[in-house]
Amino acid sequence: MNPRIMVVEDEEALALLLRYNLEAEGYEVETIDRGDEAEIRLAEQVPDLLLLDWMLPGLSGIELCRRLRQRRETARLPVILLTARGEESERVRGLTTGADDYVVKPFSVPELMARIKAMLRRANPESLSSQLKAGDIDLDRESHRAYRNGRELKLGPTEFRLLEFFLASPGRVFSREQLLDGVWGRDVYVDERTVDVHVGRLRKVINRGRERDPIRTVRGAGYALDDKFIN
Numbered sequence: 001m002n003p004r005i006m007v008v009e010d011e012e013a014l015a016l017l018l019r020y021n022l023e024a025e026g027y028e029v030e031t032i033d034r035g036d037e038a039e040i041r042l043a044e045q046v047p048d049l050l051l052l053d054w055m056l057p058g059l060s061g062i063e064l065c066r067r068l069r070q071r072r073e074t075a076r077l078p079v080i081l082l083t084a085r086g087e088e089s090e091r092v093r094g095l096t097t098g099a100d101d102y103v104v105k106p107f108s109v110p111e112l113m114a115r116i117k118a119m120l121r122r123a124n125p126e127s128l129s130s131q132l133k134a135g136d137i138d139l140d141r142e143s144h145r146a147y148r149n150g151r152e153l154k155l156g157p158t159e160f161r162l163l164e165f166f167l168a169s170p171g172r173v174f175s176r177e178q179l180l181d182g183v184w185g186r187d188v189y190v191d192e193r194t195v196d197v198h199v200g201r202l203r204k205v206i207n208r209g210r211e212r213d214p215i216r217t218v219r220g221a222g223y224a225l226d227d228k229f230i231n
Contacts, residue, residue, distance in 0.1 A: 003048040003120050004028045004182070008038040008064070009082065010056055014105075018051065021109050022116075028182075035059030039067065045178055046073055049120055052099070054083035062097050069098035078123045080115065082107075132167040135214060135229045137206065139167055148206055158183065159202045166215065171227035173218050199223055 009015040010033040036058030068074040081099040132139040139146040146153040176192040216226040
């Protein structure tokens with residue numbers, strides 16, 4: 001799946017500009033205009049990168065960043081702080097609070113896009129790689145083909161995206177809601193039971209004979225690409 005970026009920015013025009021340019025680069029984008037609402041959303045689902053404005057209603061970006069670094073789930077989340085404060089002391093404060101990078105407004109959009117790509121590459125090389133692999137399963141994003149033990153897997157579009165989503169985050173448990181957001185998209189209404197149907201279809205295609213099922217069902221939580229299979 002394409003990397004997911006959350007933009008927390010209360011200037012509507014800037015938020016729209018960022019969304020437009022990020023989506024043009026192929027990223028999945030979610031925009032939020034309040035710090036307290038972003039904190040709630042981040043507790044539900046962690047993106048691949050956070051673009052965070054310093055001054056926000058509800059909860060400041062600098063305080064939100066500090067809180068994120070105290071949580072295990074978001075301690076390593078890449079954060080780029082956006083701010084109009086360009087003084088060295090303010091940059092130091094932002095970085096020491098936990099931001100990974102600091103961009104002063106007004107900024108160059110191409111430069112920001114380059115910083116985002118570089119940070120994603122450092123944080124999660126698999127998120128930008130065209131080749132994904134786990135155990136004996138290989139997936140090629142460019143050719144849209146997947147293989148197991150050299151056998152091509154005849155996957156439908158949804159099953160391909162589902163397998164891609166699992167391979168991009170091996171071992172991580174995803175709830176049905178998270179899978180719906182990541183595979184179908186937040187703007188599409190699909191019943192959560194549909195996830196079970198497509199996971200079942202995916203299993204039928206990738207598992208032959210005595211091959212071990214790489215997809216683990218976590219009761220009451222969701223599904224994951226089994227870390228025992230990865231190793």
